[in-house]
Amino acid sequence: xxxxxxxxxxxxxxxxxxxxxxxxxxxxxxxxxxxxxxxxxxxxxxxxxxxxxxxxxxxxxxxxxxxxxxxxxxxxxxxxxxxxxxxxxxxxxxxxxxxxxxxxxxxxxxxxxxxxxxxxxxxxxxxxxxxxxxxxxxxxxxxxxxxxxxxxxxxxxxxxxxxxxxxxxxxxxxxxxxxxxxxxxxxxxxxxxxxxxxxxxxxxxxxxxxxxxxxxxxxxxxxxxxxxxxxxxxxxxxxxxxxxxxxx
Amino acid sequence: xxxxxxxxxxxxxxxxxxxxxxxxxxxxxxxxxxxxxxxxxxxxxxxxxxxxxxxxxxxxxxxxxxxxxxxxxxxxxxxxxxxxxxxxxxxxxxxxxxxxxxxxxxxxxxxxxxxxxxxxxxxxxxxxxxxxxxxxxxxxxxxxxxxxxxxxxxxxxxxxxxxxxxxxxxxxxxxxxxxxxxxxxxxxxxxxxxxxxxxxxxxxxxxxxxxxxxxxxxxxxxxxxxxxxxxxxxxxxxxxxxxxxxxxxxxxxxxxxxxxxxxxxxxxxxxxxxxxxxxxxxxxxxxxxxxxxxxxxxxxxxxxxxxxxxxxxxxxxxxxxxxxxxxxxxxxxxxxxxxxxxxxxxxxxxxxxxxxxxxxxxxxxxxxxxxxxxxxxxxxxxxxxxxxxxxxxxxxxxxxxxxxxxxxxxxxxxxxxxxxxxxxxxxxxxxxxxxxxxxxxxxxxxxxxxxxxxxxxxxxxxxxxxxxxxxxxxxxxxxxxxxxxxxxxxxxxxxxxxxxxxxxxxxxxxxxxxxxxx
Numbered sequence: 001x002x003x004x005x006x007x008x009x010x011x012x013x014x015x016x017x018x019x020x021x022x023x024x025x026x027x028x029x030x031x032x033x034x035x036x037x038x039x040x041x042x043x044x045x046x047x048x049x050x051x052x053x054x055x056x057x058x059x060x061x062x063x064x065x066x067x068x069x070x071x072x073x074x075x076x077x078x079x080x081x082x083x084x085x086x087x088x089x090x091x092x093x094x095x096x097x098x099x100x101x102x103x104x105x106x107x108x109x110x111x112x113x114x115x116x117x118x119x120x121x122x123x124x125x126x127x128x129x130x131x132x133x134x135x136x137x138x139x140x141x142x143x144x145x146x147x148x149x150x151x152x153x154x155x156x157x158x159x160x161x162x163x164x165x166x167x168x169x170x171x172x173x174x175x176x177x178x179x180x181x182x183x184x185x186x187x188x189x190x191x192x193x194x195x196x197x198x199x200x201x202x203x204x205x206x207x208x209x210x211x212x213x214x215x216x217x218x219x220x221x222x223x224x225x226x227x228x229x230x231x232x233x234x235x236x237x238x239x240x241x242x243x244x245x246x247x248x
Numbered sequence: 249x250x251x252x253x254x255x256x257x258x259x260x261x262x263x264x265x266x267x268x269x270x271x272x273x274x275x276x277x278x279x280x281x282x283x284x285x286x287x288x289x290x291x292x293x294x295x296x297x298x299x300x301x302x303x304x305x306x307x308x309x310x311x312x313x314x315x316x317x318x319x320x321x322x323x324x325x326x327x328x329x330x331x332x333x334x335x336x337x338x339x340x341x342x343x344x345x346x347x348x349x350x351x352x353x354x355x356x357x358x359x360x361x362x363x364x365x366x367x368x369x370x371x372x373x374x375x376x377x378x379x380x381x382x383x384x385x386x387x388x389x390x391x392x393x394x395x396x397x398x399x400x401x402x403x404x405x406x407x408x409x410x411x412x413x414x415x416x417x418x419x420x421x422x423x424x425x426x427x428x429x430x431x432x433x434x435x436x437x438x439x440x441x442x443x444x445x446x447x448x449x450x451x452x453x454x455x456x457x458x459x460x461x462x463x464x465x466x467x468x469x470x471x472x473x474x475x476x477x478x479x480x481x482x483x484x485x486x487x488x489x490x491x492x493x494x495x496x497x498x499x500x501x502x503x504x505x506x507x508x509x510x511x512x513x514x515x516x517x518x519x520x521x522x523x524x525x526x527x528x529x530x531x532x533x534x535x536x537x538x539x540x541x542x543x544x545x546x547x548x549x550x551x552x553x554x555x556x557x558x559x560x561x562x563x564x565x566x567x568x569x570x571x572x573x574x575x576x577x578x579x580x581x582x583x584x585x586x587x588x589x590x591x592x593x594x595x596x597x598x599x600x601x602x603x604x605x606x607x608x609x610x611x612x613x614x615x616x617x618x619x620x621x622x623x624x625x626x627x628x629x630x631x632x633x634x635x636x637x638x639x640x641x642x643x644x645x646x647x648x649x650x651x652x653x654x655x656x657x658x659x660x661x662x663x664x665x666x667x668x669x670x671x672x673x674x675x676x677x678x679x680x681x682x683x684x685x686x687x688x689x690x691x692x693x694x695x696x697x698x699x700x701x702x703x704x705x706x707x708x709x710x711x712x713x714x715x716x717x718x719x720x721x722x723x724x725x726x727x728x729x730x731x732x733x734x735x736x737x738x739x740x741x742x743x744x745x746x747x748x749x750x751x752x753x754x755x756x757x758x759x760x761x762x763x764x765x766x
Contacts, residue, residue, distance in 0.1 A: 020678030236700035
């Protein structure tokens, strides 16, 4: 069994340490003896799922984002939608998250079409509005009724409004989707979108493991991950939470 | 300043007359006229009457007041130890006289040079300073890294007598990227150099192409004979000069330095003109190299100042051949790494284009040993501390490659803060190629507000961390204790962590507070 990480537009959408998410999944598999392959999927290249996959769609600058829209408008976007409908594991961060919705409007007023995996759209900030920047704590409800927290950093001008889609979680501290309704990100089946960029997965190993387990369960439905020693990650999580709360 | 001259009489007259419609013709209208267009009507009294002496006295009094207030602020700030005292005087002076920077800069006989870019501003500025001093030109600079308009103003104020007359002949300003339009508009430098643009503290500036636009928007405020000096090897920086006639380029032409791969962090992989991917003939670091666009006419400009036959000599420095339209010279740089070859090349380009003789340029570069905080050696009893400022992924990579990857550094302290000046977002740590250190056996301590983030990053690069000690003082003391006598502790701090560590070193009696440095 081998898990394949498909890093979408790795060359263009690599803002804010998105690579940390790739490294995090890769190492947490390797430390458990699970083989991993990282495949970069660039402009004009086809997505080739293997059955046991995680798709990562990171953030980019506005200009670069515009270049992707054309690439996504054809079969690649349709493939991603099909993967989502089929229960595939996709994580979209920041710009990638925005493009998983219906549309994304740039500050210059261009409306870019997204893939439409999530029922949401993103508008630019109004002239009097600030970029939404800072540490974030998000409370996420899990299917078994328990709750976990994610900690990270957001930096976005766009305001995302959810339609008929569940948020990834609710903001405990920070701005989230639009700084108004308290929601952060979006989720649907095994697809997740979030504004918490870059080092999201390294400091939130439970979420990394959720992605890995969901991906592997698609080929082995009784699969359970062995626990790892996460004391360093937990210390970093705790420190980031303290920092976000201004206590450090 | 009284420079507007007689030629502008008809237009200048209209202003004061309009303003005097208000009920307070005397002081109010004069101030309003000044506020709208500084220096437009200096020869005219509120009544509209021409009286150069009266105006001159008022202007000089205001300038003197600004300088006095700034000096008082500097003394107060140092007495309270609120910091280096390096920007507060500028804030105060600008409050008293908003035209203070323009006035003081305008009195520099040899004019001013502004240097900006993500990496190497301070080093390059200090190198140019050294070159000018070798050439017998007295130059002042804002050398403590206070590089906003307030810091530039503070430096000029402290260089001036009460009359505002500067002691120096030339101003050398390192300028924060976002402050370039303001500083250029006011200080009117004859030369503006842009070293490179890397992703750095994006939460502060937004996106990189935006930073490029901010900088190029300042070109039109340069004086008529003004020139820009740009890095030909950085595609985004090179593209800024495409439509500006006074552009000079510098670049490295050494195929042997090709690393063969664009680093993960490469910021400007795509053509700044059309957006298509760039084709690289050589990649030196980050997105810096020899390139052209696959689909449009954009390509690396031919540099007027080129570094060829570059020979890197580990931590000791490097040599290269500087090729200019006027001839070739072998240059010795006593600072490590390719990034300092670029700094020396930029310093040479700026100095040569300002008319300094080549011999003086080579002498100045050779005599240069390092800039505040960037690369600094401090004696700590029978041990040595090597301070290497960490600013961003590209700089971090170069430091890892130069000092750690070869196994030279045995004792290392990495201190990561996330204050405003460091960049509040630490996810950039994941863009640094720590993986290149695989197998090193250094004793590594992590520290800073985000020590734990650093430890996790190293864990995922499979590099063992000896200790995670967020408190800077404790971390430094423990790491120093583990450094053997005669050994060197390599300290890699972000900006505010560096200030803290310098203070701890100073408290331990190992160095001076930085504003006493020269």
